[in-house]
Amino acid sequence: MPQLARRMGRAKPSAIMQVADKAKRLKAEGRDIISFSIGVPNFLPGEHVYAAAREALEKDSGQYGSNRGSDALLDAFLAHIEQIGLTGYGRVNCATGIGAKHIIYNLAEALLDEGDTITFPVPYWTSYLDIAEIVNAKVDLLPCPASQDYKMTPAQLDAALAKKPKVFLFNNPSNPTGMVYTKAEVTALADVLMKYPDTWIITDDIYNRMLFDGLEYTNFVMARPELHDRVIFIDSLSKTYGMPGWRVGFMAGPESVAQAVAVLNSNHITNIPEIVSAAAIAALCGPQDVPTQKNAEFQAKRDQVMAVMDAIPGIVCPRPQGAFYVFPDISAYFGKSHGDTLVSNDVDFCNMLLETKGVACVPGSAFGEPRALRISYTCPTPQLAPGLARIQEFCAELK
Numbered sequence: 001m002p003q004l005a006r007r008m009g010r011a012k013p014s015a016i017m018q019v020a021d022k023a024k025r026l027k028a029e030g031r032d033i034i035s036f037s038i039g040v041p042n043f044l045p046g047e048h049v050y051a052a053a054r055e056a057l058e059k060d061s062g063q064y065g066s067n068r069g070s071d072a073l074l075d076a077f078l079a080h081i082e083q084i085g086l087t088g089y090g091r092v093n094c095a096t097g098i099g100a101k102h103i104i105y106n107l108a109e110a111l112l113d114e115g116d117t118i119t120f121p122v123p124y125w126t127s128y129l130d131i132a133e134i135v136n137a138k139v140d141l142l143p144c145p146a147s148q149d150y151k152m153t154p155a156q157l158d159a160a161l162a163k164k165p166k167v168f169l170f171n172n173p174s175n176p177t178g179m180v181y182t183k184a185e186v187t188a189l190a191d192v193l194m195k196y197p198d199t200w201i202i203t204d205d206i207y208n209r210m211l212f213d214g215l216e217y218t219n220f221v222m223a224r225p226e227l228h229d230r231v232i233f234i235d236s237l238s239k240t241y242g243m244p245g246w247r248v249g250f251m252a253g254p255e256s257v258a259q260a261v262a263v264l265n266s267n268h269i270t271n272i273p274e275i276v277s278a279a280a281i282a283a284l285c286g287p288q289d290v291p292t293q294k295n296a297e298f299q300a301k302r303d304q305v306m307a308v309m310d311a312i313p314g315i316v317c318p319r320p321q322g323a324f325y326v327f328p329d330i331s332a333y334f335g336k337s338h339g340d341t342l343v344s345n346d347v348d349f350c351n352m353l354l355e356t357k358g359v360a361c362v363p364g365s366a367f368g369e370p371r372a373l374r375i376s377y378t379c380p381t382p383q384l385a386p387g388l389a390r391i392q393e394f395c396a397e398l399k
């Protein structure tokens with residue numbers, strides 16, 4: 001029997017999807033399940049997005065499109081990033097993909113040879129590790145526990161870059177923690193990056209419009225424009241616009257990197273479909289009231305989740321200021337029992353929570369931090385308080 005490629009031995013299905021699937025299965029069996037698991041925004045884009053898609057359907061050319069993305073889509077993206085202060089980019093600096101995940105995958109192919117090192121902070125978004133493993137890169141992880149607010153320090157970055165990795169991968173605001181680096185923190189990290197000219201910098205900032213408490217977004221290039229030729233900025237429609245299934249992601253960075261992504265696109269996806277592209281342009285250029293309103297709702301939900309996290313004894317939970325995740329450290333409960341069942345780690349905790357209380361959360365080990373779990377709080381508002389109350393009840397029952 002022929003064998004699969006060796007790389008498939010390293011490829012894993014997403015841990016997050018496994019929890020979501022188990023929650024779905026229990027729901028189908030008639031259980032009352034509240035899901036805080038998958039990171040979907042749970043809202044739909046404005047009507048103008050659907051109108052643009054319908055119009056594109058009427059005018060469909062039926063042809064292949066640009067590997068990089070249509071000029072109109074690239075221009076819409078460029079105008080969009082100018083609004084957040086990212087200037088000095090042209091179409092040649094940009095490329096599109098089937099979601100940010102696909103862009104990151106392409107970047108891994110474009111920047112990492114087998115055995116090259118990629119370094120990134122922990123907790124990390126699950127797919128970073130999975131993608132690095134598929135391309136057979138070495139991974140250098142930088143632990144950033146709750147005690148340091150899940151944020152990397154300049155000294156940690158300095159020590160990691162001194163080992164000369166090929167790529168440094170950063171994520172701000174963060175999935176899974178929701179933490180946001182302040183302007184001063186980004187600048188301090190950018191100063192370290194300046195010292196290491198041989199490392200590419202990928203900054204996955206797909207939650208850049210989902211900030212709370214009046215916080216302003218900033219990134220390495222904005223802090224230190226000299227980094228322009230090494231930083232690759234990643235964006236996506238998925239979360240901000242409630243369009244995860246439409247699959248549109250972007251990058252802006254050095255010309256050579258954008259060109260490499262376009263070449264890779266030419267060898268697998270060819271192009272983003274015309275109708276999706278029209279919807280994406282409408283989302284980026286049209287009224288922004290839906291994303292703005294949703295962001296305000298997420299901030300209120302963040303407050304609701306934090307009020308409960310702060311009230312549960314033993315939980316350590318840095319206060320997120322962006323995205324739609326909360327990442328409590330629950331390790332104080334490890335070694336306790338629920339009824340006759342011992343909860344010895346995050347996976348046990350999440351399994352028991354799902355089985356006994358019908359609440360689905362993702363174990364922190366999916367993000368490299370086994371002391372925590374992730375709550376994604378985009379569920380319908382009426383489910384939030386009961387879901388949180390069940391977590392509180394569950395913790396109280398652990399003895």
Ligand SMILES: Cc1ncc(COP(=O)(O)O)c(C=O)c1O
Pocket residue numbers: 039098099100101102125171174175204206235236237238244248249
């Ligand atoms: C940090 C981060 N980057 C990238 C992605 C992928 O986004 P997309 O839907 O655009 O592929 C996600 C999705 O959860 C994410 O949380």
